[in-house]
Amino acid sequence: xxxxxxxxxxxxxxxxxxxxxxxxxxxxxxxxxxxxxxxxxxxxxxxxxxxxxxxxxxxxxxxxxxxxxxxxxxxxxxxxxxxxxxxxxxxxxxxxxxxxxxxxxxxxxxxxxxxxxxxxxxxxxxxxxxxxxxxxxxxxxxxxxxxxxxxxxxxxxxxxxxxxxx
Amino acid sequence: xxxxxxxxxxxxxxxxxxxxxxxxxxxxxxxxxxxxxxxxxxxxxxxxxxxxxxxxxxxxxxxxxxxxxxxxxxxxxxxxxxxxxxxxxxxxxxxxxx
Numbered sequence: 001x002x003x004x005x006x007x008x009x010x011x012x013x014x015x016x017x018x019x020x021x022x023x024x025x026x027x028x029x030x031x032x033x034x035x036x037x038x039x040x041x042x043x044x045x046x047x048x049x050x051x052x053x054x055x056x057x058x059x060x061x062x063x064x065x066x067x068x069x070x071x072x073x074x075x076x077x078x079x080x081x082x083x084x085x086x087x088x089x090x091x092x093x094x095x096x097x098x099x100x101x102x103x104x105x106x107x108x109x110x111x112x113x114x115x116x117x118x119x120x121x122x123x124x125x126x127x128x129x130x131x132x133x134x135x136x137x138x139x140x141x142x143x144x145x146x147x148x149x150x151x152x153x154x155x156x157x158x159x160x161x162x163x164x165x166x
Numbered sequence: 167x168x169x170x171x172x173x174x175x176x177x178x179x180x181x182x183x184x185x186x187x188x189x190x191x192x193x194x195x196x197x198x199x200x201x202x203x204x205x206x207x208x209x210x211x212x213x214x215x216x217x218x219x220x221x222x223x224x225x226x227x228x229x230x231x232x233x234x235x236x237x238x239x240x241x242x243x244x245x246x247x248x249x250x251x252x253x254x255x256x257x258x259x260x261x262x263x264x
Contacts (some may be wrong), residue, residue, distance in 0.1 A: 001224040003182035008235055017171050027176040027217035036212050043204075047188060057167040061263035067245035091244045094237060095187035102199045110201040111208075120208055133244070162207050163177075164190045165167055
């Protein structure tokens with residue numbers, strides 16, 4: 001099966017994404033040499049997930065005032081978080097799905113099951129959430145958000161991070 | 167969800183799914199589906215032997231496309247789309263009839 005990348009996109013948006021030119025220095029390659037069954041895996045979602053009892057939501061009010069701006073901050077989501085603690089702030093998708101089951105975007109239960117069955121070594125204690133609508137160039141993501149998350153992943157000795165778009 | 171777009175960033179490993187936005191790992195409360203996607207993602211870590219490896223997952227979204235398309239949309243038009251529409255309308259007004 002070949003995935004149709006534009007199946008759920010409004011037709012008028014298609015050229016914007018199909019013709020976009022993303023400047024990259026070269027292909028990224030990071031060999032994965034550890035057996036998967038011994039590896040620590042984390043996951044990051046761009047669905048704007050946050051913990052409603054202890055974290056601020058992503059700043060939607062500023063985005064409403066400045067439509068080309070998107071909140072570049074991040075949130076850490078613990079692996080065993082209960083669904084009753086989950087909220088989401090994202091103006092470009094219907095967040096009701098993730099508010100009912102965080103696993104649609106951040107598959108913590110699924111990865112815990114893979115851990116229990118020995119497919120992966122361990123699901124990381126902390127996983128991550130960002131809000132995926134960002135200003136052109138993603139300057140803060142590059143200078144601050146990315147390095148901060150990478151430092152925490154290294155501190156927890158995470159071997160691989162699944163980047164999950166929303 | 168949009169692997170053609172993600173591939174432009176030339177990532178090491180890419181798993182494509184043909185799912186509506188906001189639900190990259192599957193349906194609400196469908197742990198089997200979420201697990202299948204998550205497992206395919208982690209298996210790709212071992213399977214991929216070279217940069218820009220892409221695998222498209224053969225799972226059909228179990229809701230008809232029209233319904234799923236409507237279901238992923240935000241309740242209100244996003245600020246950037248609203249601003250763009252306003253710009254288009256303004257340009258049309260300024261251009262005048264004909």
